[in-house]
Amino acid sequence: MSNEASTPPPPPLRRWVNTRSAAAHIGIHPEVLRRWARQPGKHTWLPRPIRVGKEFRWDIDALETALADLDDR
Incomplete structure (x- = not known):
C-alpha cells in the first residue's frame, strides 16, 4: 500500500499550429x-485562436472537432 495520494492524470496536450x-x-x-x-x-x-505576436495559433484538435460537428448537422 502506498502513502502517496493518487493524482489525476494530466490533461491531454493541445496541439497549437x-x-x-x-x-x-x-x-x-x-x-x-x-x-x-x-x-x-x-x-x-469556429474555435477561437490565440494570438502569439502577430500570428494566430489554432488548437488543431478543436478545429477538427468543430468541422466534424458541422458535418453531423
Whole structure:
C-alpha cells in the first residue's frame, strides 16, 4: 500500500499550429481562415485562436472537432 495520494492524470496536450498549417490541414487557403477568425459572430462554430505576436495559433484538435460537428448537422 502506498502513502502517496493518487493524482489525476494530466490533461491531454493541445496541439497549437499556425494559420498556414491549420488551413492546409483542413484544406482551405490561409487567408480564408484568417478572415473567418476576424468575423467571430459570423462563424460561431469556429474555435477561437490565440494570438502569439502577430500570428494566430489554432488548437488543431478543436478545429477538427468543430468541422466534424458541422458535418453531423
